[in-house]
Amino acid sequence: MLLENNENRNCGCGCPMNNNSNMIINNGDQNPMAMSAAIGMNTDGCNCCCEKKPTPSIPMYHYHFTNVEPEECPVQEETREEMLQNIRCLSFAVVELAEYLDTHVDDEKALCLHREYATRLHDLKEKYQKIYGPLTFNFPCNKWRWIEEPWPWERGNF
Amino acid sequence: MWTYNKVLQYPINIKCPNPRLAKFIISQYGGPDGELAASLRYLSQRFGMPDQNAKAILNDVGTEELAHLEMVGTIVHQLTDGVCPEEIEKAGLGAYYTDHGVDVYPQSAAGTPFTAAYIAAKGDPIANLQEDLAAEQKARATYEKLIDLCKDDPDVLDPLRFLRQREVVHFQRFGEALRGVQDKLAEKKFYMANCSKKMCNDNNNC
Numbered sequence: 001m002l003l004e005n006n007e008n009r010n011c012g013c014g015c016p017m018n019n020n021s022n023m024i025i026n027n028g029d030q031n032p033m034a035m036s037a038a039i040g041m042n043t044d045g046c047n048c049c050c051e052k053k054p055t056p057s058i059p060m061y062h063y064h065f066t067n068v069e070p071e072e073c074p075v076q077e078e079t080r081e082e083m084l085q086n087i088r089c090l091s092f093a094v095v096e097l098a099e100y101l102d103t104h105v106d107d108e109k110a111l112c113l114h115r116e117y118a119t120r121l122h123d124l125k126e127k128y129q130k131i132y133g134p135l136t137f138n139f140p141c142n143k144w145r146w147i148e149e150p151w152p153w154e155r156g157n158f
Numbered sequence: 159m160w161t162y163n164k165v166l167q168y169p170i171n172i173k174c175p176n177p178r179l180a181k182f183i184i185s186q187y188g189g190p191d192g193e194l195a196a197s198l199r200y201l202s203q204r205f206g207m208p209d210q211n212a213k214a215i216l217n218d219v220g221t222e223e224l225a226h227l228e229m230v231g232t233i234v235h236q237l238t239d240g241v242c243p244e245e246i247e248k249a250g251l252g253a254y255y256t257d258h259g260v261d262v263y264p265q266s267a268a269g270t271p272f273t274a275a276y277i278a279a280k281g282d283p284i285a286n287l288q289e290d291l292a293a294e295q296k297a298r299a300t301y302e303k304l305i306d307l308c309k310d311d312p313d314v315l316d317p318l319r320f321l322r323q324r325e326v327v328h329f330q331r332f333g334e335a336l337r338g339v340q341d342k343l344a345e346k347k348f349y350m351a352n353c354s355k356k357m358c359n360d361n362n363n364c
Contacts, residue, residue, distance in 0.1 A: 087165065088169070091165075092168075098218055099328075102211055102214040102331065102335075104334070135165055138161060149164070152164060152165055152170075153232040157164055
């Protein structure tokens with residue numbers, strides 16, 4: 001069942017890289033590249049933290065946001081739903097990369113991606129929480145906003 | 159320790175309640191191959207793993223399973239929320255309603271309450287990881303059966319397909335961890351802290 005896909009991971013970006021590190025990807029689903037596709041990893045060429053990459057996508061199937069109302073926040077460059085979706089996508093990428101790194105600790109490219117996505121996730125969460133209230137109760141508030149928003153199962157931050 | 163994140167791992171917004179589907183899907187909440195069993199299985203087994211990779215993957219997958227538990231609970235909640243008792247009964251959930259109302263209770267589709275007998279911690283890392291590999295395949299198979307039963311509602315189908323896909327990835331990661339543990343145990347010099355054996359050999363407190 002195991003399928004090894006050895007490839008050159010040298011991205012030539014100046015980041016500390018092990019040129020000979022191999023990445024073994026197989027999700028057991030006849031689609032060994034599904035993970036890399038899911039988190040926006042390009043399997044050819046440089047895709048390291050020195051390049052600005054688009055936000056990774058969560059594998060969304062037929063999902064469409066029907067409640068998006070961009071006119072509600074005209075001053076924001078992103079709507080709340082867009083920010084939230086980006087947080088979810090970045091979180092997913094970080095989870096996927098973390099689990100991958102648990103069994104491939106020497107994969108410099110995966111580490112590089114983790115570093116970038118984790119930083120972007122941190123920054124985006126800070127920005128979101130300042131506007132819309134806390135996502136965790138670690139976020140300092142002047143007023144206890146933690147209980148104000150509906151919970152995820154009630155379609156708040158769903 | 160854990161900190162709660164007030165956001166689902168994958169969005170769930172079910173517009174049409176359907177208690178008939180909730181009756182089946184609850185199995186992935188508290189059934190034999192459900193997310194509660196998965197998280198407890200991995201989080202309990204991680205303490206006895208002989209190498210850092212295996213400890214880490216069990217810790218991190220066990221944590222992700224808790225996020226999946228919340229997703230399945232959310233699906234069940236939204237499928238039953240606001241449904242009148244007559245509809246609940248018509249969907250075959252009359253007995254469930256009697257004991258639990260429309261709370262989300264960990265049980266299998268057939269109504270067996272959650273039991274720790276669904277999980278094992280065998281005191282043997284190879285046996286444990288093999289169990290985990292099987293558990294991921296059983297969970298994948300269960301999601302595929304649920305997908306067959308929920309074809310009419312894309313709002314339900316979507317998160318189920320996401321959850322199915324995660325089982326496949328976790329199977330892969332556990333396979334890699336198993337390979338690492340096998341290599342570790344095959345080393346010429348291998349020291350493993352098995353407390354019960356160690357104390358007996360030390361002749362100190364035995």
